[in-house]
Amino acid sequence: MLKVNNINVSYGDVQVLWDVSFEVPEGELVALLGANGAGKTTILNTISGLLRPHGGNIYFLQNEITRIPAYRVAEMGIAHVPEGRRLFPEMTVKENLEMGSLVPEAKKKRKETMEWVFSLFPILKDKQNQEAGTLSGGQQQMLAIGRGLMALPKLLMLDEPSLGLAPVLVNQVFEIVKEINQRGITVLLVEQNIMHALNMCTRAYVLENGRITLQGSGAELLNNQHVKEAYLGI
Amino acid sequence: MSLFLQTIICGILLGAMYALIAIGMTLIMGVMKIINLAHGALVMVGMYITYFCFKEWGIDPYLGMFISMPILFFIGCIIQKYLINRLVEVDSILPENQVLLTVGIMLVLTETMRLIFKSDYRSVATSYSSSTFFLGDISISIPMTIGFLIAMIFTWLLHLFLTRTDLGRSIRATAQDRDAAIYMGVNAPRITVITFGIGSALAAAGGSLLLPLFYLWPDIGHLFTAKAFIITILGGMGSTMGALFGGLTLGIAESLGATYISMGYKDVVGLIIFLLVLLFLPGGFKSLTRR
Amino acid sequence: GCGGGGSQQEQGAQNVVKVGVILPLTGTEAMFGTMEKNSMEMAYEELKAAGKTTVNGKEIKLIFEDDQSKQDAAKAAAEKLINQDKVAMLSGGYSSANTNVIAGTAQSKGIPFLIVTGSADKITKQGWQWVFRGAAAPSSKYTSALWDLFDKKIKPRNVAIIYENTDFGTSSAEAFRAACKARGINVVFDQGYEKGAIDFKPMLANMKKANPDVVFAVSYVMDASLIVKQMKELDFNPRLFVGGAAGYTMPEFLENAGNAAEYVASTTLWVPSVSWKGASDYFKKYKEKYGKEPDYHGAQAYATMYVIADALGRAKDFTPAGIQKALKETDLMTIMGPIKFEDWEGYTNQDKPTTYVVQWQKGKLEVVWPEEAASGKLVFPVPKWSERK
């Protein structure tokens, strides 16, 4: 479904991604792991079209998307729940959700999708007319995920969705991610909650200093000595 | 008593005129957060177009509005696309440097109009320019009343547009977080272009409606810019209804000031109200509607 | 001494005598500046055709500078003309503010300066020997003819004064107020306003309540038209409405005010129908050439050009002192009337102006006072709005 081929990305003069290649097959749940600053967010932003690689290609559903404008990437069916939430702070919760479903197909089913999102995160329903900027951190995270779901995407990219959530919600969010995936939405997940991520993913890549160093199924990586030492601290 | 009533009526009608000018500003400054010192100049260009249509083809200013609005929409789009959007993409120390760009645009618009139309004062004399009706001994200007109604309609339409349509919401979203809007599939550069276009078209509408009442010359924009700022803040940034309310407040304040203090100090009264609102109601009148 | 490119310019200066003219060609006053520039150029061409632009083998050359309607630009322009272009004399000056600054510079440099329009009283009340004002009256004297009319005919008991709070407006109002006091006329309403307002009605409604016989108003042209239009809207009927020159005599006033202009009177320094020789020719020629009617500002510039050519023609040499002397001895008939530079009532080098009272009648400006120059008869008291068709 998504294929990333040898991309190189720099900020100004500093290169942060080096020949990164990986693949997200249809229907899978792929996890991208790595230490802070490894370049995970950079990868997602490059896929989204907000950053331009100076080498390599990206394909989505057989179409090259490397150089198309960022907003078109979203139209093609990739939803991005960005790091740091990036809500529209002066718009209400409801309006934020509506903003998630601008793509024509999603727009048709806006009402139902919103009900679904509300059923996943009841608190959002209670606060639907509150401005997003005044939500608590965790509530904002839920809204960000909900907004991503509103697009009814083919591929959902989540950048650290469990960040700042209470334990009870962390579990819930992972359940939801699993559920979404089971509904047929392909997921690319960036997570620091590595244990969780590896347990549920079908495939995982490890990114170190801007290079993919390991790949395999979740179980394989869980048993990898390097992963254990460097990331799980076991 | 009748002096008082007359003053209030004048204030309301004047306020509606101010609101007409400020509606476009609500969009550009209130929603997009661009402090646009060229706003008055856009109004002025709209007035010239309306004037030209009237002089050359005898088109009534109220109809001329339908010519000036599309043209200004187009001009606004160009300004945003080739000038302001380029600045949004660079990181600068003070976001206010776009203000300077609008100063440059203001100078260019004003001086271009001066080259075309000279510095002469222009006006259109329509049959209704100074028609009035009397309620008791209170005189009410008909074109101003029309302006008042149109201001109400525009405000209401803009409000619906911003809150009820996807395009309107995308405009607000882009202003608040450009990248996030792009994540949602919003073509942010185009949205801002359209927004500035609409803002400019509304400025043109204000200009066209004002033309039968007022007069025109290249430097008239300064006057409008200052008023539009004050009103936008009075109403609360980004609030369309607030802008109408702000316009009315300023109009009434100035009228009362003119009647009961002095015509020379009327603007001071308006400015002091402005400061008081800034200080005690920092969100403008918008904040009153929220509990 | 002087450095820079001085030597080159001195060579060029062999066969020309330069006159620097500072006028607002951009900015808020550009309309008037442009009219004055056009008029001066027109006069120059006429003079050239008559062979009067070459004196003693030197050709008079006008150098126009834009003061951008701003004071620092006026100062810079004066400095540049005096020091770089080495002009023999200066002219121009539209707004009083800029005229002040140019006059100050000219005085301290010892260069003759002939004012075109700037009319603040104090400019020629400082004893500045290098500053001359011919075609323009001190603003307090704009109303001389009006007082004659008041005393002889109207005899108002109470008046209202409104004026734009600029230099010109304030000093005109001040003089008018003083004259009222001297005659024991009641001033029942007296207010300045910030120019450029959209709505004058609160002020006018207030004034209506004070019920004056006569309203005296000093306004720029577009404020003027709004004021009379809104008076009509308020159905406010003073027995006479008199403008203090400036706005109330201009074609744009009529255009915007429409029929509300009817019967509005005004003082003025000049009208096309005035009997001075050449006045109506100037008016026609200007209208033909530039497609627009000039008003007294243009006439001031036109006359000033003639004064310049006349003075330079008589000057013994083109040193500042030589030109100053020639100016001082001026006695020239122009379309603004005779121009002489005299010292009187504390003024120096100030022409004694002739002023008129005019009234809009059937869309035309008729001179109604003084009687010997009148082209029409004063309508007084003016009919109420409701009684007009």
Added chain:
Amino acid sequence: MSFFEVKNIVKNFGGLRAVNDISFTVEQGEIFGLIGPNGSGKTTIFNLINGFYPLTSGEIYFQGRRIDGLPPHKICALGIGRTFQVVKPLKRMSVLENVMAGAFLHTSSIVRARARALEILEFCGLYHRKDMDAKNLTIADRKRLEIARALATEPQLLLLDETAAGLNPKETEEAIKIILKIKEAGITIIIVEHIMKVIMGISDRILAISFGREIAIGTPKEIANHPEVIKAYLGEAYA
């Protein structure tokens, strides 16, 4: 008299009571944990303590002195530092300058502020980033910068709002080490954190709140087994 005390504080946002009659005390030298579901009012409590929001009612005491009503900078000067959950780096300043801005609270000398800032950067493991513009840091580094900057003001009480969020388990270990080092340096800490390994591992006592109200207070063990905390916050997985 306790080192730090909060008495019956209440905060309303319009119709919402975000903090509802919370009281607790913190002893000098301890790490005091504050947990609760998202939106339960933890950050709001921090904002009340450090003076960003005025209290609706209640009192706050620090070293015996009543501090509610004081502006944030005074509270900082008294010795209460804080970090922001939504980080607020001084974007166009370098990391070093960010920390120096904090260090100037106790010195006016550039040389000394610089030396102090470098020490702290070393301490927090940010030394290698010192010349980078703060706007280019990753989230984790920004969180570290928050701590470093707060430390530079030499607080006696430090409020940490989710500074370990977004760290992987290995990095979390390092963060814990830093926090413990801060404690060793004699600084009292109130910490908000959703990562149980952190909060349960280092807190001396924990206050659990829900909907702005206290539901439990006690040692980590007590809290972890408290039925209401499990229900509202931890979820069955932790039971």
Added chain:
Amino acid sequence: MNWKGMIVPAIVAVIAVVLPFVVQAPYVQHIMIMVFIWATLGTAWNLLGGYAGQVSFGHAAFFGLGAYSAGLLIFHLKISPWWGLVLGPFISMLVAIPIGIICFRLRGPYFALATLALGEIFRLVFTNWVSLTNGAQGILILSSFPTKLPYYFIAFFIWGMSLLIVDRMVKSKLGYYFVSIREDQDAAESLGIPTTRYKMFALLPSAFIAGLVGAFYMNYIAFIDPHVVFSLSDISVMVILVVMMGGVATLWGPSVGAAIYVALGELFRAWLGAANVLAFGIIVCLVILFLPNGIIGELGTLKRLLSRQKAKAVMAGGN
């Protein structure tokens, strides 16, 4: 300051001192004086607007107060307007205190517009309060010196002094605090920085310098009226333009901006006649588009462009 940091100022100072003796044309000297005036005013604005990030649209108020302090001394008391150079700065500073107390409660565009309103209020009051100010008729004086040299050196001195003051301030703790406040007021406050007080510390010297240069302006131009010295479009906005063209939050930026502003204005006026303001407007747009942080602010970028032309990743969107 080490000796390397002294090189530029020393060269500038030497050139400035020698210049009027080399180029004796009073017109050039006049232009230099105008550059000094704008450079000083820009430097004053920059302290508050550039470093502390409080963008004022009302600096004409301080400039005008300084000018009127000088003007009213001679108008009412017949005291030499040169004493305005002593009085003006203090009056401006005094008035700045309540202005600061009012406006510093506001942030961003609200602050900008509040200062705009205050600036306008001063203009209107000085126009209408005729008994004190002589209203729109303004105040006219006789110049004190027949040549430009004394003015030149006074202007130079005022400019140099303001640069020195600003330089000292921003290179100390104050500078760090100002920039912190500009970058994030909440963060600054939580670092123990009394933001209102430090904004005031930026405003007061700024108002002082603006008042000083205003008083000098009165003496030099020899005529003022409220419309001119309290002008929103010709002073308050233009000073921002000057600073932003030269480089916000840089020591030399305002001066470079002033030189360009004055020089361009004069050149265009001479070459282009009625189109001069149009050309100026176009230049303003170009400068800000291609050098968004001003000329000095973009020096780094310019240098880098020249030295390295390696292909780089393009950032679309940005933040």
